Amino acid sequence: MNEDFLYYVWQYKLFSSTSLSTSDGLKIHIKKAGTHNKNEGPDFLNAHIEIDNQLWVGNVEMHLKSSDWYLHKHEEDANYDAVILHVVWDYDADIYMKNNKSLPTLELKNRVDKNILENYNRLIFQKQNWIPCENQLEFVDKFLIDNWLERLYFERLEQKSIIIKELLNESNYDFEAVLFQLIAKNFGLKINGEAFLQLSKSIDFSVVRKVRFNENQLTALLFGQAGFLGDEIEDNYHQELKKEYEYLKHKYQLKSISKNTFQFFRMRPQNFPTIRIAQLAALFFTHQNLFSRLMNISKKEEFYEIFNFGIQEFWQTHYTFVKVSKKSTKKLTKTFIDLILINTILPLKFVYLNNRNEFLNDDFLKQIKSEKNSIISKFSDLKIEAKNAMESQALLTLKNNYCTKKRCLHCAIGNNLLRK
Structure with a gap:
């Protein structure tokens, strides 16, 4: 009690x-x-x-x-x-x-009523189950679950909007600058996400706006700020970028972060920070009006088209600056693009539309496949299948914000079971 x-x-x-x-x-x-x-x-x-x-x-x-x-x-x-x-x-x-x-x-x-009390004790004080109500889910109406999941998705968007609003305040509500920071963070994934965010925040976006028309300059800017151009490497491409960065560093009074901020250990080569930085530079060089394009797209195929770009030739045969590898295009996978859409583009669009007193249409998210992870798999074992990304995002919120914390009294499913 x-x-x-x-x-x-x-x-x-x-x-x-x-x-x-x-x-x-x-x-x-x-x-x-x-x-x-x-x-x-x-x-x-x-x-x-x-x-x-x-x-x-x-x-x-x-x-x-x-x-x-x-x-x-x-x-x-x-x-x-x-x-x-x-x-x-x-x-x-x-x-x-x-x-x-x-x-x-x-x-x-x-x-x-003793039934309410018994139901409450059964939910809250059950220590063996993965989620408190896993043995009772079959008694909950599917319509109620579907409605609750839709509400949870928008709750998740509200949570994600907190960091977006903080970044907007820091940038004087420059949505383009915040898009750059959020995409950078997403490119770093879980292991290097904070390092990539630190990299993006180390550069005033006005500098990115000035150099993004020159691919070499933009690439040099990002690698230089990330600390990867400080070493002496006998490679023409590295030396070219280094020379370009020294000019930009002096012109814009830049201060780089340490390359040791980034992790390579136990990472797949395609997720190496060097590859993700090269891809980040290629993305913002290829699409000069990226923010407006992303905010006006309604079909996932158009998103895949935007993120289908090539990187500089050097990186097609390298994963780092010092070692040659087998040639590969190193394009973004659809799974990776989906993560960018789910974790970056849609939350930012949600905040952007709210600022204009408009609402995000959740039909688009229903076009994207469900994420695959241990939480979604476990819910599937309990006969709650995530049919799309909206539902998988909602299930993550359900597990992390309600089930793990035993907030059954605040959950529509828990409420329904308590009153049976």
Whole structure:
């Protein structure tokens, strides 16, 4: 039992309201339960409650035991002076306000349906399952699950929009600059994502705008800022880039990061930071108006077309600056492009459209295949199949934000099972 369950029972009135009375026998009639307060102070604000035929407007505080009022020292806190009702699971002590008057207290222990309590205990205190409700999912209506997943996808977009808004504030709402930073971070994947973000933020995007028409200059800028042009290497291409970067560094007063920021260990060669930097340079050289193009596309095939570009000839026979390898085009795979769409383009478009009081159409995401990872596979074992990327993103949110944290009371599936 925890206080979250009490909040849930109170908010949705899942208790018997017949002959409600305080611990000292005063009749209670709840007109308005109040608004759940997730900040400091009483648990529910602006409640309307009749006590002994007199209407009171104020706050409600909730505890497992009435004596917790003193344990939490609420009697010393002015924030609790406007509490009109103390709602507890177990009434174990009288509580008095500063004026020495008894605080009206409602005990819920014998008023909650035992099935709800049993369902709650079955969900929250089940320690063996991968998710709390895995043995009960078959009893949940598919329509409810589908609707909940759609809501969870937009919740995930809201979460991703937090970092986007932070970057927009830092760049004075330059969407092109933020697109560059987000794509760079995505090119680094999990292992090098933060290093690539650091690289992109080390360059004022105005410099990228000036040099992106010259592929050698843009490539030199990115490799130089990443610290890969500091070594003495007997290679004409490396020396050419180094010379170009020295000119740019002096002209724009640039300061590079360390190449040691980037990880190569246990990575597939196609994911080496050097290859991803070369591809990043090629992308922004090939498409001068990348942001506007991406914001106006509605079919995934057009996205694949944009990200179908070639890199400089040197990188077709190299994975690093020092070793020749078998020639390969090193184009982005569709799986990698899908990750860029899911994690970068669509969240940015979501924020961009919100700024224009427009809404993101989720039909596009339904065109993209579901991601493949251990969480999606496990849900598949439980007969919840992700048919597309929207549903796979939603399932990741469900697992990480609800199931793992046992937030069943805040989950549509958990709510449905609790009330069965």
